[in-house]
Amino acid sequence: MTDKVIYAMYDDxxxxxxxxxxxxxxxxxxxxxxxxxxxxxxxxxxxVKHTRLGIAAFMYGITGLLLAIxxxxxxxxTDWHGINIGGxxxxxxxxxxxxxxxxxxEFTVLCAAHGMALTYFLRNKTxxxxxxxxxxxxxxxxxxxxxxxxxxxxxxSLDQLNDMIKETGIVEIDEKTIK
Amino acid sequence: MEFQxxxxxxxxxxxxxxxxxxLLIVGFFFQKEYVFPTVLSDHEVYVEYWGDQxxxxxxxxxxxxxxxxxxxxxxxxxxEGEEHEVHAHGAVEEHGEGHGEEHSDEAHAHQSPTFEWHIxxxxxxAEGHGAHAHGHDSAPSESLAAMFTxxxxxxxxxxxxxxxxxxxxxxxxxxxxxxxxxxxxxLHYATESGWGVVLLRIMEAIMSSLPLGMIILVIVxxxxxxxxxxxxxWMDSDVVAHDDLIWGKVAYLNKPFFWIRIICYFGxxxxxxxxxxxxxxxxxxxxxxxxxxSHFLMYRRGALFLVFFAVFSSTMSWDIxxxxxxxxxxxxxxxxxxxxxxxSAMIMIMMVTLYLKHKGNLExxxxxxxxxxxxxxxxxxxxxxxxxxxxxxxIWYSNIPEEVIYFVTRIESYKFIFFAMFIVNxxxxxxxxxSADTKKSWPYLIFIGMVxxxxxxxxxxxxxxxxxxxxxxxxxxxxxxxxxTFLGTFVFLVLRALGKSSLVQNNxxxxxESKHHHG
Numbered sequence: 118m119t120d121k122v123i124y125a126m127y128d129d130x131x132x133x134x135x136x137x138x139x140x141x142x143x144x145x146x147x148x149x150x151x152x153x154x155x156x157x158x159x160x161x162x163x164x165v166k167h168t169r170l171g172i173a174a175f176m177y178g179i180t181g182l183l184l185a186i187x188x189x190x191x192x193x194x195t196d197w198h199g200i201n202i203g204g205x206x207x208x209x210x211x212x213x214x215x216x217x218x219x220x221x222x223e224f225t226v227l228c229a230a231h232g233m234a235l236t237y238f239l240r241n242k243t244x245x246x247x248x249x250x251x252x253x254x255x256x257x258x259x260x261x262x263x264x265x266x267x268x269x270x271x272x273x274s275l276d277q278l279n280d281m282i283k284e285t286g287i288v289e290i291d292e293k294t295i296k
Numbered sequence: 297m298e299f300q301x302x303x304x305x306x307x308x309x310x311x312x313x314x315x316x317x318x319l320l321i322v323g324f325f326f327q328k329e330y331v332f333p334t335v336l337s338d339h340e341v342y343v344e345y346w347g348d349q350x351x352x353x354x355x356x357x358x359x360x361x362x363x364x365x366x367x368x369x370x371x372x373x374x375x376e377g378e379e380h381e382v383h384a385h386g387a388v389e390e391h392g393e394g395h396g397e398e399h400s401d402e403a404h405a406h407q408s409p410t411f412e413w414h415i416x417x418x419x420x421x422a423e424g425h426g427a428h429a430h431g432h433d434s435a436p437s438e439s440l441a442a443m444f445t446x447x448x449x450x451x452x453x454x455x456x457x458x459x460x461x462x463x464x465x466x467x468x469x470x471x472x473x474x475x476x477x478x479x480x481x482x483l484h485y486a487t488e489s490g491w492g493v494v495l496l497r498i499m500e501a502i503m504s505s506l507p508l509g510m511i512i513l514v515i516v517x518x519x520x521x522x523x524x525x526x527x528x529x530w531m532d533s534d535v536v537a538h539d540d541l542i543w544g545k546v547a548y549l550n551k552p553f554f555w556i557r558i559i560c561y562f563g564x565x566x567x568x569x570x571x572x573x574x575x576x577x578x579x580x581x582x583x584x585x586x587x588x589x590s591h592f593l594m595y596r597r598g599a600l601f602l603v604f605f606a607v608f609s610s611t612m613s614w615d616i617x618x619x620x621x622x623x624x625x626x627x628x629x630x631x632x633x634x635x636x637x638x639x640s641a642m643i644m645i646m647m648v649t650l651y652l653k654h655k656g657n658l659e660x661x662x663x664x665x666x667x668x669x670x671x672x673x674x675x676x677x678x679x680x681x682x683x684x685x686x687x688x689x690x691i692w693y694s695n696i697p698e699e700v701i702y703f704v705t706r707i708e709s710y711k712f713i714f715f716a717m718f719i720v721n722x723x724x725x726x727x728x729x730x731s732a733d734t735k736k737s738w739p740y741l742i743f744i745g746m747v748x749x750x751x752x753x754x755x756x757x758x759x760x761x762x763x764x765x766x767x768x769x770x771x772x773x774x775x776x777x778x779x780x781t782f783l784g785t786f787v788f789l790v791l792r793a794l795g796k797s798s799l800v801q802n803n804x805x806x807x808x809e810s811k812h813h814h815g
Contacts, residue, residue: 157814158814171732175730203693203694203695204695205693205695215685215688215689215692215693216689216693218685218689219689
């Protein structure tokens with residue numbers, strides 16, 4: 118099934134945001150916005166679902182914390198039982214827990230951060246070497262592109278959409294047919 | 297947008313103050329000075345007292361006799377107490393191990409206790425053995441010692457140490473809240489932030505209560521200087537003369553230099569507080585050009601204040617709090633105290649914002665502003681916990697006697713509140729304020745805010761009390777009453793200050809940005 122896609126380009130983040138607001142108010146469904154940086158407050162306008170990355174990060178953090186607890190307990194109490202380090206013999210994990218807090222913290226952060234970064238890359242299919250999916254390389258520099266798909270806006274004709282977009286302060290407009 | 301303190305709010309705050317004052321006055325007359333027992337065997341207790349109320353010895357004896365008679369025992373105090381006072385030090389040491397050591401690290405000029413008893417406990421002849429044998433499991437000496445250590449048998453405190461210590465705790469805590477608000481206001485100007493402009497007047501109102509804490513602290517310092525309380529050991533020339541460690545710090549810790557520093561800190565804080573308040577009120581009626589000039593003036597003064605504050609908030613907390621434990625030192629202490637101050641101020645800002653929003657006075661404050669203040673509460677709880685733990689862990693791990701003594705006192709005599717306070721202040725915000733939704737939710741914010749507000753009061757409590765009351769601390773009417781009095785007065789002053797100017801800074805250059813703030 119083929120579909121027409123309109124790419125409207127802007128040169129200012131506020132103009133982009135206002136344009137999206139105007140389009141959405143007119144009943145147009147905006148498929149996506151490409152921007153070199155996050156635009157504050159645009160997510161609710163174009164109806165992006167709230168990210169669950171935070172929940173994932175929390176899970177990775179908890180995993181890291183548990184792994185670190187198991188590891189430090191095995192290394193310092195089970196395996197090297199009773200070694201006296203700095204006047205603190207490791208006979209009991211609970212009594213020595215303050216000395217393990219830095220490593221517990223660091224490992225928690227390590228797991229949360231790396232897990233979150235990898236999840237983000239995988240979810241967005243942006244691992245190194247993968248083809249770029251943005252419509253125009255300038256959106257990684259100083260331009261903003263709003264993507265509107267015809268199939269998602271069956272109430273409007275292509276011309277109607279074009280007319281509406283042209284009134285929103287664009288600098289360029291482009292049309293593509295995708296399969 | 298104007299705000300006037302409502303009659304209801306007036307009644308609540310002044311009522312809190314009145315009830316608190318009443319409790320405080322009742323509590324004032326129950327301050328105790330303890331005598332310290334050592335259990336030698338099931339029927340022997342050794343008691344010594346080092347203070348200057350030797351004339352009350354007979355009363356305490358009578359009290360102990362009465363209490364033990366109720367349990368069916370008779371006390372033999374071993375010898376006549378008066379005589380013992382002139383005994384040589386050596387006479388004490390034959391009683392057994394332990395006592396000699398306790399004496400040697402006392403800083404008192406005279407080397408023997410004011411009085412000491414060697415109590416032998418006997419069963420009352422008239423009473424049958426069986427009648428009491430099942431009544432209590434512990435040895436009679438243990439029960440007697442417990443009555444001494446928990447203050448059931450004690451003398452009234454002629455120095456009112458609990459009163460003075462509480463005055464310092466509350467004075468510092470509420471001074472800190474006002475100072476934290478002033479700091480945050482300066483930070484807001486110095487960083488040219490836009491989001492919080494609609495909250496600046498609330499910060500101004502909170503920092504206007506700075507004089508309350510300052511006056512209380514100055515009263516405590518004057519009393520300390522005159523020798524009316526013994527909060528600062530280094531102010532007592534007797535102690536300093538017999539203490540090499542304090543003697544080595546005399547160049548910094550001496551009364552004149554202390555007063556120069558205090559006047560300097562308080563003077564500068566009060567000056568900036570007044571200046572910011574005055575300039576921002578004048579700004580309301582200036583034309584745009586002049587108002588923008590005023591804004592840039594405040595931006596530069598804010599940066600100037602931050603430089604002063606960065607250095608002297610540390611030395612201030614050394615002077616006011618850390619020098620109570622004169623032997624001890626920690627370079628992290630200033631930051632640790634500061635993070636507590638900042639967080640308490642943030643909670644206060646949040647509470648006042650929610651109150652005003654509830655009253656409908658803040659039409660421009662939206663959930664994004666509340667979310668951002670909530671973020672600060674969350675983040676600063678972590679900062680505070682991080683600093684608390686860094687200080688604790690390093691000292692605990694290295695276990696150097698002169699450092700670790702600070703935590704030994706706290707863990708031995710304040711174990712519950714010391715750790716409970718840390719866990720509450722760390723875990724509660726971590727779990728309940730982690731999600732973005734709870735940072736905007738009123739019930740969560742009010743509940744968590746109030747709990748950690750009180751938690752941070754206990755933090756200051758744990759900073760001060762172990763150095764002034766040692767194991768003789770207590771938590772009762774005096775503490776609750778004084779906290780209520782201060783809280784009532786503080787909130788009353790804040791609400792009254794809010795009524796003195798418009799709640800929105802109409803000419804602030806970033807007002808529009810703040811109105812449309814979207815997190």
